[in-house]
Amino acid sequence: MNILLCDDDDVLASMIQFKLSREKFGDVTRASDGKMAIELLNQRKFDLVITDIHMPYHSGLELVTHIRQTLKQSVPIIVLSAEGLENTVLQAFEIGANDFITKPFSPAELAIRVKRLLQK
C-alpha cells in the first residue's frame, strides 16, 4: 500500500508517518507543500491520500479537486486540518473527500479511519 501524506508541518508529519508505518499500512510518502503533492500524484498512484488544507503553493482542497476532476481517480482522501469551519468541511465533502478530521486530533483515531478506508 502507498499512502501520500501532504502537510507542511515537519514535526507532525514525522509523527504521523511513524504511526502509520507502525500500524503496517505500507509506505508513507510525504509532500511538504501543494506543488510537491501534485507532482507526486501525477507521477504515481496512491492507495490513500491524507492532506492538510493550508499548505504552500496549492491548498489541500485544490488537491482534492485535482485528484477527482483532473486525474479522475477515486483514491480515498482524508482531509486533516485545523480549520473546522462548517463551510470548509462541507466544501471538502462536496468536492470528493471521504473523511474530514479536525486538528487537534488523536493519532489512534486517524489510524482507525485510515484502516477503514484502506479495507474498502
Added chain:
Amino acid sequence: MTAFFFVVNALITIYAIAIASAYLILAILSIIEMRGYLSKNFFIDYKLVLSSPLAPGISLVAPAYNEGLTIIDNVKSLLSIMYNNFEVIVINDGSKDDTLAKLIPAFDLVKVDFDLRYTIQTKNVRGVYKSRNQAFRKLVVVDKENGGKADALNVGLNISKKELVACIDVDCIIEPDALLKMVKPFLEERNVIASGGVVRIANSCVIEDGRLIEVKLPEKLLPRMQVLEYIRAFLLGRMAWSKLNGLLLISGAFGLFKRDIAVAAGGYNHNTVGEDMELVVRMRRYMHEHNLKYKVAYIPDPLCWTEAPSDARILSRQRNRWARGTFETLNIHRKLFLNPRYGLMGMLSYPFWFFFEYLSPFIEFFGFVYFTFLLVTAQVNWPFYLALTLAVYSFALFMSMFALYAEETSFFKYTQKRDVLKMIWVALLEPIWFHPRVVWWSLKGNIDLMKGKKSWGEMTRQGFVQYKKK
C-alpha cells in the same frame, strides 16, 4: 552678490542637515518599530484568523485593463488566497483586448441581476457576472466603460458589501497569507481605517500559475536598483511613519481599507494619477474633520510582489507619473500644511512630504548645478567640491547598507550568499548611476505637469509568463 551666496549656502546647508537628520531619525524609529512588530508577531498563528467565524469580511478589488495575457492565472491566484470570508471583485475597465472574453468561459460566468448603487459616481457599468461553478463562488466580475484605475476601484467600493476592501493591482502576486496579516491591525485596534503592505520586486522570481515559488534577485541592474530603493523606503521609512501614525501613503499595489470610511470620504479621486496616496490623505482628513480617532497601520511583511520596469523608458514614465501624483495630492490637500487642526498629519507628515519628498529632486538638481558653477568660477576649490561629493555619496551608502542590514535581520528574502555581494555592489553604484536619473525623471514629471500632462502613459504589460522555472 555676497548676500546671495551667503543666503543660498545657508539654505542648502540647512536643508542638507535637515533631510539627513530626518532620514536618520526615521530609520532608527523604523528599526525599533520593526523589532516590536517581529517580536509581537512571534506568537501569532495567523491561521487562527482563517478558521474563525469572527473574522471580518474582505472584498478584494482588482481593476484590470488589457490583462488578457495573464488574467486567468491572476484571478486563480487571487481566489486561492488564504481567507474565508472574502470575495474577489475583478473590474474589467473597458479593456480593448480579450480580458472579459477570456474570463467568461474560464470561470463559467453569467450575468446576474446585481442591484448596483452608484454611491460613488462612476462610469457606466455594463454588467455584473458571477460563476455557475461552486468552486468560483467567491468571484465577481464587473464589466464597465473605461474610466481609469480610480474609477474602477470606485466601482469595487460600490459593489462590495463587506466591512473591508482591499485594493490591489491584478498583476500583483499576493502572498497566500497576505490578507491574514493585513487584517490583523483592524482586529487589534478598533479605530484602524487602513493598512498598507510592502511591495516587493518580482523580476526574475520564479512564478508558476500565478504563485510565487522562489524569490530571486532580479538579473538586470535596473530592477535591482529598484529593489534597493524599495527596501530603503519600506523598511527605513514607512515603518517609522506608521509608528507615528503619520503614514500618508499606502502603496497602490496593495492596501486594505474600511469600506464605509473610504466611501464616506468620497472614494478614489480620478483626477490624479496618485490616487492611492490621495485617498489615504482624504480619509485621514475625513477623520480629523469629524473629530474621530483613527490609525493607519503598516505591515512590513512582504505581502505583494510586482513586476518592476526593467527598461529605462518605462521606468522614466513611472517616475514621471509618481512625481505628478505626489504634486497633485499635495496640491489638492494644501489646506493641511502646518494646520494644527490636522494633528501630526498637518504639522509633520505633510510638510515632510512637501519639503523632503516632493522638493528634494529640485533642490538636489539645483545644488548640483550651483556647486558645479561655484567650482567652475573658482568660488570653491577642488578639494572641497570633491569632499562634498564624497560626503553625499557616503551618506547614501550608509543608508543603503542600513537598509540591507534591516532586511537581513527581518525578512531575509534574498537568501543566496552571492545576493549579499550583488546588493552591496548595487548600493555602491546607485548614487552614481541610478539616483541622478531618478531625480531627472521626477523633474521632468513636474515640467510635464506644468505643461498639463494628465495621463498614465502606456505601461506595457510583459506578464510574468517569461519567468517559468526550467
Added chain:
Amino acid sequence: MNPAMAPWNDPSRLETVLDLSIIALLGASLFIFFLFTSRLVKGGRVRRKTKLRERFQNSINVIVELDSSHDAKPAAYQFHYSDLQKDMGRSNLAKQVMVDQLVGLKRNLSGSSANTLIKVYLRLGLDQFSLRKLNSYRSKRKAQGITELSQMEVPSATKRIKSMLRSSNRTVREEALIGLVRLDRDMSLDFLDDYTSRLSSWVVMRIHRQLSFSDKRHLPDFSRWYRHVNADVVLFAIEMTRQFRQINNASKLAELFNDANQRIATLAIEVCGDLHSVEVADHLIQLVKRDWSNDIVSLSLVKSLGKIAQNDLHWQALTDYINHPNYAVKFEAVRALYFSEHESKYLQRWPVPSTPDLDAILRHVKDPLLQS
C-alpha cells in the same frame, strides 16, 4: 572669490566634511560586517536547530506511540527518555528546540497522545525552564514562557500567569489571558470578573477558538458578564452567547436593547436574530419607531426581525422598513419579505406603481447566484 565663499574654502570646514564622510563610510562598513556575520550566525543556528530537531523527533515519536498504546511496558521506551535527556544536555538552545517541538505537536494532537507529550515535558524538567522565563525582564521571553506553560497545561503556573494580566506590555497581557483560558480546567473564566483592560477582537478570536475545543456543556453561562463595567467584556459575552448558541439567554439579551452603548445594543439585537429567539420579537418592534433615524440600529433591527418575525405586527414592521431612507435597510427588508411565507401578502402592499429601485432590489434578491 566672493567673500561669502571664503569659509567654504577654509581647510577646517573641508576637514569637517571629510570627517563626516569617514564616519558615514565606517558606518556603512560596519553594517556590511554585521550583514555577513549575521548571515553566518543565522546559518549556523538553523543548522544546529535542524540537527537537534531530527535527533529528538524519533525518540518523541516512539515515546508517544508506545506510551499511548497502553500495551507497551514503560521499560520499552525508558531509554528514549534518557536519550532525550542526554541530547538536550544543559544547552538552552536544545531545551528551546525541544519545548518548541513538544508544544508544536501538542497543538495538533488530542487525547492520550497529548497527555504523553505533557508527561515528556514534565519529566525532562522543561517546566522549570519555562517558569524561569516568567522572571525575564524581556516581554517576549515572558510571553513565551506563558505560552509554553499554558499549552503544556502546568496548573501550578496559573497564579503567576494571572498576575500578568496587569502587565504594562500588551503582548504579555494577551498571552496571559489566553494562557488562563487554556489552564482553566472548569471553564469558569473567573478572571474575567475583574478584568478592566481592553479585549481586542483578536484576543476574542483566540479565546473563542480555545473555548471551542472544550465540551460545550461545560462552558460558563455568558450572561454572567452582560452587566460588566468593561464594555469589551460585555461585547465578548454577547458574542460568545451567539457562537455557542446559549439560546436561554435571549430574555437577558433583550434587557441590553436599551443599553447606552450603541455597540452593545446593536450586537444584542443581532444575536437574538441569529439565535432565532422569537420571544424577543415584540421587544424589537418597540424599538423600530424609536430608532428609525438611526441607520445602524435600524439595520440590526431589520436583520433580526427578518429572522424571527412571527405575526402580522412583525411583518408589518418589516414592510415599513421598505420605505426606510437607508438603502441597506431597505434591502434587508425586501430580502426578509421575499424569503418569508407571507411574501405575496405583504409584497402586494408596496407603493403602486412599484418604484424601479424596489424592483431592482427584488430582482437582486431573487437571483440564485447572488444568495450570500
